[in-house]
Amino acid sequence: MRYVVGYSANARGHDAVNLAVSLALGRGASLDLVLVVPEVQQSGHALAPKAGFENLLNEQAQEWLDQALALVPSSVPAQAHIRSHDSDAHALIEAAEELGADMLIIGATSTGLFKRFTIGSVASALLHASTVPVALAPHGYHRQEALTRISCGLGTRAGAEKLLEFALGMAANRDVPLRVVSLLALDGDAADSADAAREYAAKCLADALAAGGPADPGEAKAEVPGEAKTEAQVEAKTEIVVAHGRSIEEAVDRLDWEDGEVLLIGSSRLAKGRSIFLGSTAGRILRALPVPMIVVPSDYELKHLNHSASSDTPREAQQ
């Protein structure tokens, strides 16, 4: 397992490294810290040679990456790379594909005054173009310990089952509980809708367990020798939560979030309205969310599910 971390020598980059360490610890993954430097152009009246500036830039980048590597605990293997490209997002996706990475991890911008997350241009380009899941660290993410719980935001649109299978695999692999979260923005009496949402979530979960179930015990065995896990045990570690509020943000606020939690969300819903990305449900969730969020591309599951019945989840579960 390899995770590519989009690093920059600022708070955002530190957040990303911390999240990468948290994610890697539970999976024995190695990190590739990637720092993108712009391609230097020759321009201006007086000569401003690119070669000389490139040297200074690379020297500085190397120094920054040394500092970044020092942030990673010795239990997590890490490598550093300098890439030069005019588009950060492009360079990161290229790096992820070249290195065969299973996830891209970046920090959200820190300019949002009151909200924890603001989508920067890099993040938003990544979310729309990445072929691997993208993890976004909230501003000021300090934790460097393994995850303690995984939440999976469930929509009612197609694709939810696949996301859930991915989430189940991720939770099983890390031996942490899974919480299926349905967020509703409602006015007044919410009981009916909440029940419907709960029912839908339960059905999806059952489907996902059935689809991915057989593989789970074996997976677990491989990870924790001598301790076989049954489907019941996996099931016991899942719960369904329906949260509602007058707005999605309020619903997110009402939920309790553990420090070591992440929220998984499918990107099909994000990709639907690119132009109104921040107006979408996911964008609103993102703004209120106190924990990291992992956006899983919709074609990611499809691509990997075709492999075999036993691959309960895509690469996240493969050894």
Place this chain on the structure above:
Amino acid sequence: MSADHAMSKPSQTGQQTGQHTGSQTEQQHGLSEKGLKAGSVGLIGAVVIGISCIAPAYTLTAALGPTVAEVGVQLPAIFLVGFVPMLLVAFGYRELNNAMPDAGTSFTWASRAFGPWIGWMGGWGLIAATIIVLSNLAAVAVDFFYLMLAQIFGNPELADLTTNLPLNIATTLVFIALACWISYRGMETTKTVQYVLVGFQLLVLAWFSISAFSHVANGTAFDATAISPDWFNPFAVGSFSAFAAGVSLSIFIYWGWDVTLTMNEETKNPEKTPGRAATITVLVIVIIYMTVALATLSYAGVGDTGLGAGNPENQGSIFAVLAGPVMGPFAILMSLAILSSSAASLQSTFVSPARTLLSMGHYRALPQKFGRISPTYKSPSYATIASAVAAAAFYVITRTTSENALWDTITALGMMICFYYGITALACVWFFRAEAFSGVRAFFFKFLAPLLGGVILLVMFVKTAYDSMDPAYGSGSSIGGVGLVFILGMGVILLGVVLMLVMAKLRPEFFRGQVLTRGH
């Protein structure tokens, strides 16, 4: 750090193979290996970069008037002659750039050749020149911004807003701040935009020339003047003073051309492309300059009244005055061409002083903070902002003290370019002195050409500086009986000397030659 942590060399897609080898000492004393990039720019691309660095529409509007004021109808001759020292110095530049590619250019090269003191002043000259051109670019952009507004709304009063001092200064500062912000964010003009801007400038300048000549042919020109062979005779210039002033101004009009010569590693064919691109660029530029110069002189003459090119009122920005009568309703295209090219140039020129300041900070010739690179945008952060502040301050001072700020800044600029180009050319001669007689090629490019070019430019510099003490020099502004151009030029150089002495006190290691060592 754990043993697992390994640094991997950039191994990607062939964009960049930056080298980070070298011990601490090597990084401090020598110049690190340059990053090579596989070919990306073809011949046309290189020519476009060269022309866009010169920004001919802006250059002509800024330099044509002041040059006519010095040399009158011998304008074409001076434009041709001015290219010679430029070419000679550019050969030296190319040799130095090949031997020591470095962001500090003149600063680094002069330090390696002559030691820290002259090196520091060489760097200062380069920074001062680029700061001055930044303020001039912004001012020209502002003039044409208001002129364009007037043309759009058909209200000539809007064009006069630029003569409103507080409004003019405020707008200029906004332009400088915007360009600084764009540069700080590390945004650069894309190739497509460059192609469009260059094409547009050439088109509009051709349009202007054709219109001017047809006015002459139709008898509707302001002061139709017959072209005479005498215009091409540099020896017909009245005095050596006028000649020197004219040459130092025409150095400015070719400034930026040398970029093409140094584009080795990014061209598709490093053996041939830079040389060919430089040749084509200079041919294109010379043809434009000749055509526009002849068109302007034939149409307007050099008289000092009305539209005449010799009218002091018109010196600051000749096209602002002439485009309307010559091009009629299409004059707005000229405004657009100059506004876009000077605005693009303003933004891209910020890179030059910023990189030099960064390099000086890096080599500890300036406070450490100048060496900062923004972690978010990966651009020289402190150096870019410092350049903007300096350009803004320079503009405010000139604008408030001079009767014709544009004119005087261009004259001071020509002087400053002669100063640092001269130092750089002689640095080339001295740096390569051991190889100078090792072959014909080395003799010409490393010794003779830069020596001649450097001496010519330094002579022009001294002569112009001396003449500019005359209160009537340039636009005729003066302070305490001394010409403003002299005060601007010498003031900037003296300021450099003072800052250098302060720096030597604060951070002596550079000045003891412990950071950049002399010689090979």
